[in-house]
Amino acid sequence: MAETESRPELRYGNRPTMKDVAARAGVGLKTVSRVVNGEPGVTPDTEQRVQEAIEALGFRRNDSARVLRKGRTASIGLVLEDLADPFYGPLNRAVEEVARAHGALLINGSSAEDPAREQELVLALCARRVDGLIVIPAGDDHRYLEPEIAAGVATVFVDRPAGRIDADVVLSDSFGGAREGVAHLIAHGHRRIGFIGDQPRIHTAAERLRGYYAAMEDAGLAADDAWVSLGSTAPERVRDAVTAMLDGPEPVTAVFAGNNRVTVTVVRVLAGRERPVALVGFDDIELADLLQPGLTVVAQDAARLGRAAADRLFRRLDGANDAPARTELPTRLIARGSGEIPPWTP
Amino acid sequence: MAETESRPELRYGNRPTMKDVAARAGVGLKTVSRVVNGEPGVTPDTEQRVQEAIEALGFRRNDSARVLRKGRTASIGLVLEDLADPFYGPLNRAVEEVARAHGALLINGSSAEDPAREQELVLALCARRVDGLIVIPAGDDHRYLEPEIAAGVATVFVDRPAGRIDADVVLSDSFGGAREGVAHLIAHGHRRIGFIGDQPRIHTAAERLRGYYAAMEDAGLAADDAWVSLGSTAPERVRDAVTAMLDGPEPVTAVFAGNNRVTVTVVRVLAGRERPVALVGFDDIELADLLQPGLTVVAQDAARLGRAAADRLFRRLDGANDAPARTELPTRLIARGSGEIPPWTP
DNA sequence: CATTCAGTTGACAACGTTGTCCAGGCCCTA
DNA sequence: TAGGGCCTGGACAACGTTGTCAACTGAATG
Numbered sequence: 001m002a003e004t005e006s007r008p009e010l011r012y013g014n015r016p017t018m019k020d021v022a023a024r025a026g027v028g029l030k031t032v033s034r035v036v037n038g039e040p041g042v043t044p045d046t047e048q049r050v051q052e053a054i055e056a057l058g059f060r061r062n063d064s065a066r067v068l069r070k071g072r073t074a075s076i077g078l079v080l081e082d083l084a085d086p087f088y089g090p091l092n093r094a095v096e097e098v099a100r101a102h103g104a105l106l107i108n109g110s111s112a113e114d115p116a117r118e119q120e121l122v123l124a125l126c127a128r129r130v131d132g133l134i135v136i137p138a139g140d141d142h143r144y145l146e147p148e149i150a151a152g153v154a155t156v157f158v159d160r161p162a163g164r165i166d167a168d169v170v171l172s173d174s175f176g177g178a179r180e181g182v183a184h185l186i187a188h189g190h191r192r193i194g195f196i197g198d199q200p201r202i203h204t205a206a207e208r209l210r211g212y213y214a215a216m217e218d219a220g221l222a223a224d225d226a227w228v229s230l231g232s233t234a235p236e237r238v239r240d241a242v243t244a245m246l247d248g249p250e251p252v253t254a255v256f257a258g259n260n261r262v263t264v265t266v267v268r269v270l271a272g273r274e275r276p277v278a279l280v281g282f283d284d285i286e287l288a289d290l291l292q293p294g295l296t297v298v299a300q301d302a303a304r305l306g307r308a309a310a311d312r313l314f315r316r317l318d319g320a321n322d323a324p325a326r327t328e329l330p331t332r333l334i335a336r337g338s339g340e341i342p343p344w345t346p
Numbered sequence: 347m348a349e350t351e352s353r354p355e356l357r358y359g360n361r362p363t364m365k366d367v368a369a370r371a372g373v374g375l376k377t378v379s380r381v382v383n384g385e386p387g388v389t390p391d392t393e394q395r396v397q398e399a400i401e402a403l404g405f406r407r408n409d410s411a412r413v414l415r416k417g418r419t420a421s422i423g424l425v426l427e428d429l430a431d432p433f434y435g436p437l438n439r440a441v442e443e444v445a446r447a448h449g450a451l452l453i454n455g456s457s458a459e460d461p462a463r464e465q466e467l468v469l470a471l472c473a474r475r476v477d478g479l480i481v482i483p484a485g486d487d488h489r490y491l492e493p494e495i496a497a498g499v500a501t502v503f504v505d506r507p508a509g510r511i512d513a514d515v516v517l518s519d520s521f522g523g524a525r526e527g528v529a530h531l532i533a534h535g536h537r538r539i540g541f542i543g544d545q546p547r548i549h550t551a552a553e554r555l556r557g558y559y560a561a562m563e564d565a566g567l568a569a570d571d572a573w574v575s576l577g578s579t580a581p582e583r584v585r586d587a588v589t590a591m592l593d594g595p596e597p598v599t600a601v602f603a604g605n606n607r608v609t610v611t612v613v614r615v616l617a618g619r620e621r622p623v624a625l626v627g628f629d630d631i632e633l634a635d636l637l638q639p640g641l642t643v644v645a646q647d648a649a650r651l652g653r654a655a656a657d658r659l660f661r662r663l664d665g666a667n668d669a670p671a672r673t674e675l676p677t678r679l680i681a682r683g684s685g686e687i688p689p690w691t692p
Numbered sequence: 693c694a695t696t697c698a699g700t701t702g703a704c705a706a707c708g709t710t711g712t713c714c715a716g717g718c719c720c721t722a
Numbered sequence: 723t724a725g726g727g728c729c730t731g732g733a734c735a736a737c738g739t740t741g742t743c744a745a746c747t748g749a750a751t752g
Contacts, residue, residue, distance in 0.1 A: 015497045017708055028732035033710060041730060058493035063473040064413045065708035068737050073410065075453070075474075084439035084649075086432040086632065093430035096456055105470060107421070108454040110442055124451060127409040128421075147404030151361045264633060271636055285633065286432070287610060290617055292638045303430075363738055374702035379740060387700060411738035414707050 016057040025053035036061055067129070075105040076132040076313065077125035079118060083110045087260050087283055087302055088136070091158070094306030095134055102314050104131065113202075115139025126153055132313045134158055134306075140201060142167070154316035158309040160203040161326070168316070170309040170327045172300040174204045174282075177331030178211025179218075181280040181298040182256050184333060186219045189343050190254040190278060194227045194245040196238055196266065197258030205230065208258050208282055227252050238265040246277065253343035254278035260285055267291065278341040280333075289336055296339025299332045362403040371399035382407050413475070421451040422659065423471035425464060426482040429456045433606050433629055433648055434482070437504070440652030441480055448660050450477065459548075461485025472499055478659045480504055480652075486547060488513070500662035504655040506549040507672070514662070516655040516673045518646040520550045520628070523677030524557025525564075527626040527644040528602050530679060532565045535689050536600040536624060540573045540591040542584055542612065543604030551576065554604050554628055573598050584611040592623065599689035600624035606631055613637065624687040626679075635682055642685025645678045 018032040025032065027046060034042050035050040042050075053059070067073045078095050080088045092108070099106045107125060111118035118138040122145065125133060132154035135142075140163035149155055149167065156168040185193050195212045198205035209230065216223045226248050229241035242265075245252045255270075255277060257263040263281030270277050281297045288295035308327055364378040371378070373392060380388050381396040388396075399405070413419045424441050426434045438454070445452045453471060457464035464484040468491065471479060478500035481488075486509035495501050495513065502514040531539050541558045544551035555576065562569045572594050575587035588611075591598045601616075601623060603609040609627030616623050627643045634641035654673055 019708080022732095029708095030710080030732060030734095031730085034731090037710085043730065046730080058497070060469070060473055060494070062414075062475060062708055064410060064419065064475050065737090066710075067410045068408075068414050068708080068739085069710045071737075082439065083442055084435040086435060089430040089432060089435055092454075093428065093456060096429055096454065100455075105474070106454050108438075108442065108452050109446075110439060123406070127406055128451070129408060129410050148406070151404065267633070267636055287613070287631065287633050287637065290613055290637055291633065365738080368702095375738095376702055376704095376740080377700085380701090383740085389700070392700080408738055411707090412740075414709085414738080415740045417707080 015062070016059045017062070018059070021050065021053045021057055021059050024057060025049045073129050073131055074103055075107055075128070075130050076134065076310075077107045077109070077122070077128075077130040078134045079109050079111055079121050079125070080136045081111055081113050081138060083108060085261075086286070090303040091306035094303040095310045098307060098310035098314065102317075111136070111138040113138045115141075119144055122148075132156070132317055134309050134313055135162075136160060137162060137203075139163060140203075154313055156309045156313045156316070158305055166324050168309075168312050168324045168326075170305055170312065171329070172204075172305060173328050173330055174207035175211040175214070177282060177298040177300070177333075178208035178256065178258075179215045180211075180331070180333050181282065181296075181339070182212050182215035183218065184296070184335070184339055185254040185256065185278055185280055186215060186221070188254075188278065188340055191221055191343070192224070192227065192250055192252045192254075193221075194242070194252035194255040195223075195229070195258065196241050196245075196255060196262050197228075197230045198233055198262070200230050205258055212256060224250060226250065233259065233261040233265075235265045235268075238262050239269055242266055242269045246273065252277070254280075254339075254341075257281040259283050263295070263297070267295065275344045276341050277344070278339055280339040282331075284334065288334075291336075291338070293338045293341065294336025296333070296335050296337065299334050301329065301332075304329060361408070362405045363408070364405070367396065367399045367403055367405050370403060371395045419475050419477055420449055421453055421474070421476050422478045422480065422656075423453045423455070423468070423474075423476040424480045425455050425457055425467050425471070427457055427459050427484060429454060431607075432632070436649040437652035440649040441656045444653060444656035444660065448663075457482070457484040459484045461487075465490055468494075478502070478663055480655050480659055481508075482506060483508060483549075485509060486549075500659055502655045502659045502662070504651055512670050514655075514658050514670045514672075516651055516658065517675070518550075518651060519674050519677055520553035521557040521560070523644040523646070523679075524554035524602065524604075524628060525561045526557075526677070526679050527628065527642075527685070528558050528561035529564065530642070530681070530685055531600040531602065531624055531626055532561060532567070534600075534624065534686055537567055537689070538570070538573065538596055538598045538600075539567075540588070540598035540601040541569075541575070541604065542587050542591075542601060542608050543574075543576045544579050544608070546576050551604055558602060570596060572596065579605065579607040579611075581611045581614075584608050585615055588612055588615045592619065598623070600626075600685075600687075603627040605629050609641070609643070613641065621690045622687050623690070624685055626685040628677075630680065634680075637684070639684045639687065640682025642679070642681050642683060645680050647675065647678075650675055 018029055021032045022029045032050055035047050076099055096106050109121040115138050126148045134156050136159045137157055142162045142165045146165060158170045161169045182193060197209055200206045213223055227245055231237055255266055257266045260283035266279060270279060284297045284299035288297060364375055367378045368375045378396055381393050422445055442452050455467040461484050472494045480502050482505045483503055488508045488511045492511060504516045507515045528539060543555055546552045559569055573591055577583055601612055603612045606629035612625060630643045630645035634643060
C-alpha cells in the first residue's frame, strides 16, 4: 500500500469486536472469547446469548489481534520463481494441501528469478511473522536469512539448494536425471549430442549440465563446446542455439533440453526441420505423448517435491530439531519416441 | 494449526522488539518507530545509534502488530479453483504483479470446486482482515459474504459471476466464444456437432453450452440431446462421452470441448481414432500448435482477466465507490487445423 | 534576560485478542 | 450451618506497534 492515510472510521470498516458482542450479550469480554474459541466453562444459556449477539452483529474474530497475542500466525510463505510456470503449479498445490491439513494459510510470491526480489519477498514474509518459509531460491546467497532462522522461522528450500547457509533442502536428482537422459540418447546410437540449458548460476541447470558431461564421459565421448549452450530460456536464444548446433560443422544428431521451457522451444524448432533429430527434455509437459513423435522426457514429480518440502517444514514447526537434511527425489525417464530416433546418417 | 500449545519462550522465537532496540540504543520507543518507518524528526546522530542497535539485534518490525494498530493488512486474498491448473497460473501471476505494485502480499487458496471449502477459505481470509478478495467462485450463493462486504472487504469475482449478491465481476465472454467456435465448425460444413462440457452448475460451463445452442440455432440446426454431454471433467467420463457420440446412431463429425481439461482428453481419444473428427476447444493449451493437426481453440487471456480483476480491486481499495460492474473480456478464435477438418463422409 | 520557536524526544494510550487469576455462587458433605 | 470444592464469569495485563501530545533542548529574537 503506497500510503495508507489514516481513516480511523474505516479501520477494518468498523467491524464489531468482542467488546461489542459482550456489551450486547450483557456478558464479560472473556466470556465471548471463550464462546468464540469453544473453550469450556460457559453455561449453555450464556453461550446462546453470546451466539445470538455474534450473529446479530456479524462479528468475526480478528485474527490479526489473535496472532499478535498468540505469537503464531498459522501461515506459511512460499516463494517460487514464477507462479505462472506450469511446472510449479502442482508443487504449489501440494504445499497448499499440506498447509491446509495443518490449518495454515499460504502466502505466495514470485521471485521472477531475481535474487533481490526474492530477498525482498522473503523478508516481507518474515515481517508478517509467517511460521515457516518454503523457498525456491533465485539467489545463491541466503545468509540474509540467518537471523530469521536463528529467530525461529522454519525454512525449507526446494528445487534448488540454499546458498551459503545450512538448511533443509528438497531436490530432484538433476544430475542423475540428466545423465540418464543423455545416456538414453547414447544408447540409441548418438555420438554428437547437444545440450541446451538455463543459466549455469542456477543450480539445477549446472547439475544437469554436469549430468550431460558425465554421461558423455561414461561413454568415452568427447563433448564439443559447440554442442553446449547455456543462457536465458527466451525462445529466440534457444532457437538460435539449436539452429547453430544443427547447422554447425559437426552437426548434432540429438538434443538434450535442460528444462520445460527450453524443451518447448526446441520442439518447435525441430518440427520445422527436414531431417529427424532425437530429443530428450528435462521436465514432463502436458500433451507430450500426443506430439509426433511423442516426447521423451526425464520427469520430476513436482507435487511430491512440494509435499516433501511442506512435510519437512511442518515437522520442524512441530518441534523437530535434527540437523538440516538434503532430500533428493529420483527422476523418471519416460520414453515416448523422440528420444528413440536413431542418428541421422547422410 | 491443530493445537498450538503455548510455549511463551517461543513466541516468534523471542525476536527483539522495538523496546529492546530502544533500550540498547538508549532512546525512547517511539524514536525507534520513527527510524524504522523513515519518519522525520530524528537527528542523524540518533538515527545512526538506532540503526546500529537494529543491526546488532537483527530486529525486524513485527507487521502483525503494525497491522493491528493501523487497520490495514496490505494483503489480498485470491481464492481460485485449483492452484495446479495451468489455466490459472497466468491469472495468479497477474494478480500478484498488481498486488506487488501496490505493496500488498497475496494469500492463495484452492477451493477444489467445493462451495463449502470456498466459503471456509474466504472466511479465513476475512478473519485475517485481508484488505480485499479476488474469488473464482465454486459455489453459487455468496450471501455469506454480505456482512464482510458491508464491513468493507473489497471483493471482485473473476471467471465466474457471484451468486445472489451484487458485486464486481470480471469474465471472459464464454457465450460468445463458444458460439463463435461452434459457428466455425458449422462454417466448415459440420452439421452434427458434439458438445462436451463441465457441470452445468458452473457458470462458464452453462454459458458455453448456451453458446453452442445459439450457434446451432443460428444455422438452423437441431441439436440432438445425444450430442451434448455435461458432467465431471474426469478423463474417464469425457472419454466415454466422446466415444458414445462418435459411435452413436447419428455420429458427430465434430466436437466442441468446453474447457482445457476436456480438450486434452478429447485430443487423446481422437488420436486413437481412424476417421478424422474436427475439434475446437475452449481455452488455449501449450504446444497446441505442435499437435497433428494443430489444435483450433477459443482462447481467453487469463493474465488479462487477473489484471483486470486486481485493477478493479485496488481501485475499490483506493476509495472508488461506483456501483458493482460486470466486465466481459473478448475471446479469440485461433485456427490451427483441428477445427478446419471437413466432415467425414463415408 | 525573558520569550518564542522550531526541532527532537519520549510517555502513554490504543488497536482486539487471549492468559491469568480471583470472586462469587452453587452444591455437597460433615 | 459451616466448610470445602467446583463451576461460571469477569477484571486486568499483555502482545508489539503507531498516533497523540506534551516536554524538553538550544537558538534566535525582543
